[in-house]
Amino acid sequence: MTKEKRYQHITKFTVAVDCIVFGFDGTRLKILLVKRGLEPEKGKWSLMGGFVNDSESTDTAANRILKSLTGLEGIYLEQYHTFSSPDRDPVQRTISVAYFALIDINKYQESINTDFEAQWFNIKEFPQLIFDHNDMVHLAQKKLQYKAASHTILFELLPEKFTLPLLQSLFEDVFNTSFDKGNFSRKMLSTKLLIKQKEKDKSNSKKGAFYYKLDKKHYQENLHKILKLIPNPNQIL
Amino acid sequence: MTKEKRYQHITKFTVAVDCIVFGFDGTRLKILLVKRGLEPEKGKWSLMGGFVNDSESTDTAANRILKSLTGLEGIYLEQYHTFSSPDRDPVQRTISVAYFALIDINKYQESINTDFEAQWFNIKEFPQLIFDHNDMVHLAQKKLQYKAASHTILFELLPEKFTLPLLQSLFEDVFNTSFDKGNFSRKMLSTKLLIKQKEKDKSNSKKGAFYYKLDKKHYQENLHKILKLIPNPNQIL
DNA sequence: AAATTTAATTGTTTTTATGACAAATAAAAT
DNA sequence: ATTTTATTTGTCATAAAAACAATTAAATTT
Numbered sequence: 001m002t003k004e005k006r007y008q009h010i011t012k013f014t015v016a017v018d019c020i021v022f023g024f025d026g027t028r029l030k031i032l033l034v035k036r037g038l039e040p041e042k043g044k045w046s047l048m049g050g051f052v053n054d055s056e057s058t059d060t061a062a063n064r065i066l067k068s069l070t071g072l073e074g075i076y077l078e079q080y081h082t083f084s085s086p087d088r089d090p091v092q093r094t095i096s097v098a099y100f101a102l103i104d105i106n107k108y109q110e111s112i113n114t115d116f117e118a119q120w121f122n123i124k125e126f127p128q129l130i131f132d133h134n135d136m137v138h139l140a141q142k143k144l145q146y147k148a149a150s151h152t153i154l155f156e157l158l159p160e161k162f163t164l165p166l167l168q169s170l171f172e173d174v175f176n177t178s179f180d181k182g183n184f185s186r187k188m189l190s191t192k193l194l195i196k197q198k199e200k201d202k203s204n205s206k207k208g209a210f211y212y213k214l215d216k217k218h219y220q221e222n223l224h225k226i227l228k229l230i231p232n233p234n235q236i237l
Numbered sequence: 238m239t240k241e242k243r244y245q246h247i248t249k250f251t252v253a254v255d256c257i258v259f260g261f262d263g264t265r266l267k268i269l270l271v272k273r274g275l276e277p278e279k280g281k282w283s284l285m286g287g288f289v290n291d292s293e294s295t296d297t298a299a300n301r302i303l304k305s306l307t308g309l310e311g312i313y314l315e316q317y318h319t320f321s322s323p324d325r326d327p328v329q330r331t332i333s334v335a336y337f338a339l340i341d342i343n344k345y346q347e348s349i350n351t352d353f354e355a356q357w358f359n360i361k362e363f364p365q366l367i368f369d370h371n372d373m374v375h376l377a378q379k380k381l382q383y384k385a386a387s388h389t390i391l392f393e394l395l396p397e398k399f400t401l402p403l404l405q406s407l408f409e410d411v412f413n414t415s416f417d418k419g420n421f422s423r424k425m426l427s428t429k430l431l432i433k434q435k436e437k438d439k440s441n442s443k444k445g446a447f448y449y450k451l452d453k454k455h456y457q458e459n460l461h462k463i464l465k466l467i468p469n470p471n472q473i474l
Numbered sequence: 475a476a477a478t479t480t481a482a483t484t485g486t487t488t489t490t491a492t493g494a495c496a497a498a499t500a501a502a503a504t
Numbered sequence: 505a506t507t508t509t510a511t512t513t514g515t516c517a518t519a520a521a522a523a524c525a526a527t528t529a530a531a532t533t534t
Contacts, residue, residue, distance in 0.1 A: 149463070
């Protein structure tokens with residue numbers, strides 16, 4: 001069998017990228033969904049996605065798609081799974097490489113692109129999505145928990161300056177549990193990743209809580225390291 | 238723009254699956270490589286791979302390919318990354334979904350399929366591979382370490398009956414370090430996953446080491462759980 | 475048959491991390 | 505000045521981990 005003959009028989013697929021965009025509004029973990037503007041399933045909610053172009057890697061495509069939706073560049077993006085069930089897209093055979101993204105919700109600019117109608121939903125209560133997008137969200141949530149249990153990625157969801165109580169409420173919502181505030185604060189500070197600021201945030205209490213910033217240098221160095229950031233992971237994950 | 242018009246412009250890709258097959262010979266962690274029997278790069282070493290068929294998911298394809306190489310079914314398989322750089326395959330645009338597999342090296346039957354010449358190589362010293370397969374192996378190794386640090390997957394590499402020293406040498410080679418044997422044994426036994434056998438393996442010592450079997454039921458139940466299997470993960474990972 | 479050797483197994487102690495809880499503190503509101 | 509509320513710091517009991525030591529089993533040598 002010649003090389004040409006072999007290659008002739010090979011099925012070709014359209015390749016899509018779908019993005020689960022996580023945000024945190026100060027209280028709840030959210031995902032960004034779009035209302036589909038084209039068939040099939042026009043008018044239904046879905047993840048933000050698109051097709052991979054000729055000259056692109058999926059990473060490049062994901063960044064491009066994310067920028068078209070949020071206007072943001074340099075977002076934290078992580079490829080986490082490729083979905084390829086033969087019947088996942090009823091119109092045509094498509095495989096989808098799924099990414100999750102973490103953004104500071106405050107930086108998100110609405111309607112920079114009017115092609116899609118986008119909206120934030122609580123991760124715990126979002127509408128029925130098209131195709132296998134519900135599965136994609138659930139797996140993304142699991143992967144986020146798994147990764148965040150030992151890596152310091154959740155800071156990507158916070159603004160530059162944040163308080164310890166805010167950080168704790170983020171962790172509590174991501175892991176769907178609650179922590180002792182004293183122990184949480186001590187564990188976080190022991191990582192040496194936080195730099196205490198002079199100012200306080202007094203919007204939530206009378207005493208006010210000190211702002212902290214991330215030590216970017218230290219953060220980059222320790223991103224990959226295993227830290228035990230959450231108590232009793234087995235009870236949660 | 239009509240739906241038909243849009244879909245016309247979409248690039249289609251051939252989709253491949255590549256498998257990193259891990260094995261353990263009692264001393265060293267190994268990977269199974271094949272010598273390519275067809276162009277391009279005929280005669281060079283590569284990972285075992287193949288194209289995804291029309292009616293298959295990538296999981297199905299990976300299992301099919303793995304069976305054709307090893308004769309084994311029901312192998313532990315985990316999709317870990319999709320490689321999609323536009324220039325990764327010089328012949329045609331292909332994206333590859335990569336899997337790593339864990340098998341009991343003793344069950345592997347050589348040359349059930351003479352289409353490929355296969356050979357085991359130490360993970361620390363394997364030949365130059367085609368395309369981006371070197372990257373694939375390195376990432377697979379990382380992912381294996383990452384997962385094995387908190388999940389009990391390494392047992393998939395061992396025969397049904399194994400000794401604690403053998404288990405320890407596997408862990409030591411995977412994590413490229415050494416552990417205190419007393420502490421290691423206590424930690425492993427504390428998982429309640431091991432059932433002590435009556436017989437001993439006396440091939441490696443005068444005293445002999447007791448065989449253990451996996452408690453399959455307990456094992457299945459704990460597969461998803463997060464355990465702390467290796468000491469001082471921060472120093473290693 | 476006793477002594478020696480080797481590696482497996484079990485035991486002890488020190489050290490560190492964890493979790494539960496309590497106290498002190500800061501600043502606004504009364 | 506006092507009360508209130510939430511943040512921040514502190515204490516202590518417990519448990520796990522790591523380092524290290526001792527014992528044991530069985531083959532080999534003397």
